Amino acid sequence: MIAGLITNIQRYSVHDGPGIRTTVFLKGCPLACAWCHNPETINPRPHVMRVEARCIRCGSCLAACPRGDPVGLPSAVKAGFPSVTPQPGAPAECSVCAACIEACPVNGRTLVGRELTPAALRAELLHDRLFFDESRGGVTFSGGEPLRQGEFLLAALALCCEEGIHTAVDTCGHAPRELVQRVAAACDLVLYDLKLLDADRHARFCGASNRLILENLHWLARHHPRVWLRIPLIPEVNGDPGELAAMARLAASLPAVEQVNLLPYHAIGTHKRDGLATHPPPAFKPPSTPQIEAARRIFEQAGLRVCIGG
Ligand code: SF4
Numbered sequence: 580m581i582a583g584l585i586t587n588i589q590r591y592s593v594h595d596g597p598g599i600r601t602t603v604f605l606k607g608c609p610l611a612c613a614w615c616h617n618p619e620t621i622n623p624r625p626h627v628m629r630v631e632a633r634c635i636r637c638g639s640c641l642a643a644c645p646r647g648d649p650v651g652l653p654s655a656v657k658a659g660f661p662s663v664t665p666q667p668g669a670p671a672e673c674s675v676c677a678a679c680i681e682a683c684p685v686n687g688r689t690l691v692g693r694e695l696t697p698a699a700l701r702a703e704l705l706h707d708r709l710f711f712d713e714s715r716g717g718v719t720f721s722g723g724e725p726l727r728q729g730e731f732l733l734a735a736l737a738l739c740c741e742e743g744i745h746t747a748v749d750t751c752g753h754a755p756r757e758l759v760q761r762v763a764a765a766c767d768l769v770l771y772d773l774k775l776l777d778a779d780r781h782a783r784f785c786g787a788s789n790r791l792i793l794e795n796l797h798w799l800a801r802h803h804p805r806v807w808l809r810i811p812l813i814p815e816v817n818g819d820p821g822e823l824a825a826m827a828r829l830a831a832s833l834p835a836v837e838q839v840n841l842l843p844y845h846a847i848g849t850h851k852r853d854g855l856a857t858h859p860p861p862a863f864k865p866p867s868t869p870q871i872e873a874a875r876r877i878f879e880q881a882g883l884r885v886c887i888g889g
C-alpha cells in the first residue's frame with residue numbers, strides 16, 4: 580500500500596474544521612507563499628531542520644557534517660568556530676545522512692517527514708475517536724498541500740470513511756481537476772485557501788498562477804455541498820479594500836461556501852525558516868484590530884458568515 584510522507588499529527592486542534600480535530604500535515608506543496616506558517620512542509624522530500632528554540636549554538640553539528648555545512652546553521656554561528664573542510668567525496672547538497680542530528684546534544688536538529696501507511700495512520704487516528712465523537716469533530720488533512728500525495732490521501736480518506744470519522748481537506752486548490760473531483764467525492768468538508776484574486780500579485784507572493792485555483796474553486800462550489808473559504812489576512816499582500824471586496828463578491832456568489840475564515844497573519848513560521856536552508860520571509864506585519872474588523876465588515880456586508888481565525 581502506498582505510504583504518505585507526514586510532517587506532523589496535531590491533536591486537539593480546534594482551528595481546522597468543526598469540533599475537536601486531529602490534523603495530519605502532509606509534505607509537499609506546489610506553492611511557496613512568502614508568509615507560509617509551515618515552510619517545512621513545502622519540500623516534498625524528507626530533510627533536516629534546525630530547531631531554533633532548542634539550539635544552544637554549540638557547533639557540534641558543524642564538526643559532524645561531512646560537508647562541514649549543516650543545514651540551517653546561521654553563518655554568524657559558523658563564523659564562531661574554526662572552518663571545517665568537507666570530507667573527501669562529500670555531496671554538494673545535504674544527503675540527509677543524519678550525522679548532525681546524532682551529534683546534537685539537545686535534540687536541536689530534526690528529520691522532517693516520516694513515512695506512514697494509511698493503515699498505520701488509521702491506527703493513530705483511532706486513539707482520538709472519543710474526542711471526535713464527543714465534539715462532532717474529526718480528521719483534517721492539511722500540509723503542505725495534501726493533494727500532492729493524492730493516492731495516499733484518497734486511501735486515508737477511505738479508511739476514515741469506513742470508521743465513520745468526519746473528514747476535512749485543507750487545500751490550496753492548485754491541483755489537477757480530476758484529483759480535485761476524486762478528493763471532493765471522498766471528504767465531508769473542503770477548507771479552501773484563497774490568497775489573492777489579483778493574478779500578478781498571486782504569482783509574485785505565492786510562486787504560481789491562481790488560474791487553476793480559481794477554476795477549481797468554481798467547480799467545487801457547484802459539486803461539493805460544504806466549503807469553508809480560508810483567507811490569510813496580510814495587509815501588505817491582500818489588505819487592499821478593493822481586493823478584499825472582490826474576494827467577498829466571489830465568495831458570496833458561490834452557494835457552497837458556508838463561511839469565510841479570515842486568518843490574521845502572524846510571524847509564527849519565521850523561526851522555522853531560520854532553521855531551514857531557505858531565505859527568511861519578508862517582514863510582513865500582523866494586521867491591527869481595526870484592520871481585521873474592517874475586513875470582517877467587507878465580508879459580512881456581502882452576506883457571508885465570517886470567523887476570525889481557523
Ligand atoms: S544530514 Fe548529513 S549532510 Fe545533511 S546537514 Fe546533517 S550532517 Fe550534513
Ligand code: SF4
Pocket residue numbers: 629630633634635636637638639640641652682683684685686687688
Ligand atoms: S543544532 Fe544542535 S549541534 Fe548544531 S549548533 Fe545547535 S545545539 Fe549545537
